[in-house]
Amino acid sequence: MLKTPIVSGGLFDMPSAFPSVVKLCATARAMPLPITVEEVGRYFVVRDDELVGGTKVRAFLPLLESSSARSFAYASPAYGYAQIALAQAAELSGKVAHIFVAKRKVLHQRTQKAVDLGATLHQVPHGYLSVVQSRVREYCREYPCVPIPFGGHFPGAVELIALAARRIKFVPKEVWCVAASGTLSAGLQMAWPNAQHCVVKVGAERNIKGAAKKIILEFRAPERFEQDAEFPPPQFPSCSNYDAKVWRFFKEHASPGALYWNVGA
Numbered sequence: 001m002l003k004t005p006i007v008s009g010g011l012f013d014m015p016s017a018f019p020s021v022v023k024l025c026a027t028a029r030a031m032p033l034p035i036t037v038e039e040v041g042r043y044f045v046v047r048d049d050e051l052v053g054g055t056k057v058r059a060f061l062p063l064l065e066s067s068s069a070r071s072f073a074y075a076s077p078a079y080g081y082a083q084i085a086l087a088q089a090a091e092l093s094g095k096v097a098h099i100f101v102a103k104r105k106v107l108h109q110r111t112q113k114a115v116d117l118g119a120t121l122h123q124v125p126h127g128y129l130s131v132v133q134s135r136v137r138e139y140c141r142e143y144p145c146v147p148i149p150f151g152g153h154f155p156g157a158v159e160l161i162a163l164a165a166r167r168i169k170f171v172p173k174e175v176w177c178v179a180a181s182g183t184l185s186a187g188l189q190m191a192w193p194n195a196q197h198c199v200v201k202v203g204a205e206r207n208i209k210g211a212a213k214k215i216i217l218e219f220r221a222p223e224r225f226e227q228d229a230e231f232p233p234p235q236f237p238s239c240s241n242y243d244a245k246v247w248r249f250f251k252e253h254a255s256p257g258a259l260y261w262n263v264g265a
Helices: 021-030 055-065 083-094 111-116 131-143 159-166 183-191 243-253
Strands: 006-008 011-013 037-040 043-047 069-076 097-101 121-125 146-148 174-179 196-201 217-222 259-261
Touching: 006 159, 021 055, 021 259, 055 083, 069 083, 069 131, 083 097, 083 111, 083 217, 097 111, 097 131, 131 146, 159 183, 174 183, 174 243, 183 196, 196 243, 217 243, 217 259, 243 259
Parallel strands: 043 259, 069 097, 069 146, 097 121, 174 196, 174 259, 196 217
Antiparallel strands: 006 011, 037 043
């Protein structure tokens, strides 16, 4: 039976349940996922919308492949994209993904996608996210299942994002991305510490300062987390309530040659 998880800072703190960073990165290097960068006008765009599960599968797949655990659980908002990433990683690795969401009469399309990919769904009545997270903790106390922190912010996730980013053929001078848990921005800062990093925050306010040496420009999306972006990118598909919210700020403030990291669609 796995060690009982505890809560720290709103995230599940269970480092002993996760493989070492060295093992995670070795697994990722042995099975690199493709990464596509396209020129869109004067800018460059990382097209992780072409991956089922998007950018987060770059962290979840090495985790599941290198872990001795067979089951993993995640508390997701109904509209969250990480539930797709975990389900896809579980399908590819032959593991089991347990997705916990608030109960709805009709499943959100992203939850349905996770189910279609083979995830086991747990619907929580009257499920505020804190309640859904509590159900995950209870489940992982009873069964040998590893709880994944919100946003996929487990030990080693930042290094896995950085490893993927460094596979891009050039070093960008300016990098734009969305920030919820802050995992993606932390990884991109680790990969390119000398770049100008610009983030658009969605959801809860978090400190996203990482390894970047230059001042980070921070913007706040005016839409609520669950709302779709009012001005999504017109040239490529983007996750409507998440990284699509970067575009309104990017088109106004980005410098020529800036890199836009598109997480998913």
